[in-house]
Amino acid sequence: MSQPRPKFEPQIVVDAPESQWLPLIRCLANFPAEIFEVAILQLVHHPEYNSTLILRSEVLEEYTSDFPSLTPALEDAIPARCIHRKLLPRRPGRDAALEQYCTFYSTKGSTIVDNLVLTPIPDANSALPYYHPAVHHIRFRYLPGEVDVLQIEVDRLPGTPTDPNSRLYRTSLALLDTVHRYGWGALGNYKKRVHHDCIITREAYQDLYLLMRERHKHLVDTWQEVTDPYKHVFEDIGIATFLMLLWKDSYPASQETIDENAPWKSWGRPPGGFIDFGCGNGLLTHILVQEGYTGVGIDVRARTSWSHYAAPTPSSLRVHAFDPLSLPSDDALFPAGAFIIGNHADELTPWVPVVATLTSASGYISIPCCAWSFDAKFERSSTKGYPYGEGFVESLSLGGDGSNASSYSMYRIWLASLSVHCGWKIESETLRIPSTRNWAIVGRKREGDAEEARANAQEIVDDVRNRGVFKSRKPEGKAGEH
Missing domain, CATH: 3.30.530.20 (START domain)
Incomplete structure (x- = not known):
């Protein structure tokens, strides 16, 4: 010690x-x-x-x-x-x-x-x-x-x-x-255990974040929820900033004329748009839509904020109870090449890489919070694990005391190994956002045998279906209005 x-x-x-x-x-x-x-x-x-x-x-x-x-x-x-x-x-x-x-x-x-x-x-x-x-x-x-x-x-x-x-x-x-x-x-030969800016450079992130903060900080004054606006607004501005730069690096630029005041209008973006799983107050979806990105946010119930956002955001927020056991159907929800966002998506978190594989998504980001497996709380002693190679854990930059013995560290290791099992090349990042749950796993490249990965993902769906424990949540409120 x-x-x-x-x-x-x-x-x-x-x-x-x-x-x-x-x-x-x-x-x-x-x-x-x-x-x-x-x-x-x-x-x-x-x-x-x-x-x-x-x-x-x-x-x-x-x-x-x-x-x-x-x-x-x-x-x-x-x-x-x-x-x-x-x-x-x-x-x-x-x-x-x-x-x-x-x-x-x-x-x-x-x-x-x-x-x-x-x-x-x-x-x-x-x-x-x-x-x-x-x-x-x-x-x-x-x-x-x-x-x-x-x-x-x-x-x-x-x-x-x-x-x-x-x-x-x-x-x-x-x-x-x-x-x-x-x-x-x-x-003491100190080695920093948490590494920022592994995927997006610090300079690029900070420069764009300053612009995004100025464009969206007014949302603090018009906040409709009972939660802390300062935390949520600036956290989601940070996540949106990261995603915009990630997509810029991952997809071809558009043919639009470059706007010097908003150069991201011509940056690359997911060919199938984005899907924000468990979007909650819809703020992340709102910021992305306002900046010209195509996508939808889904949740089992509408929030007060949804109807107060400027157009065209309200039409991009939908009440929908996603049922992963229906995969790989639901083409209307998952267009080819969509990018899936799991931002503190709770029980949907482990489904993100599985859904991304079975729907031919172009990529995903998962920012885990509560530890869920597919049909129950994650238990490190009993939840089925997935194999990983030497040096895999060290590559994840999990932070903490380096022992990776905490339940949250074990959950993140499990999520990362699940992603590899589903055929994704793992990239991880400690996001510059005001949250203690700021570790993100990114999948934007496939590796290994594609058919084997798809079979692995389908096997997970079949196993969950056969256990008969998972119950899809029902939409709340007047779903048809959103």
């Missing part, structure tokens, strides 16, 4: 000599100097982990010689590398982007990086954005000694306060804590 991180105990630096660099705060390093570069690289490449106002950074250029003139000269260290990056704000309408030099230094006579200096590149027409400290430079140091120390020093702008209640001090405190945490994690 790995040891817990040592307690972070920062100390204010007092009696510092007068110089360009004002030491603000320090703490024990608790890891060797060789680890320092690993920790500060994480800080440079992921500033969003330390500020909710920053979306991400983009590397514009790297230098190993002929360093930019703004990079400061240090008396006791020489520059080894410089990364020119651009900080992108999470709310570009409020905060400006900012370019910055991140310069790595080694003490003279050493090859170990033990200094990092962050230098904002000033814009003559505007002040530094709110999310950046009021400094010319901010410096991270690894100071070896009887006890090794991490220290933050600043070359501040005139008049910038540095007392413990100031923004500069509080920002420096948070940054020092982050470097201390990253260093300890690297020392």
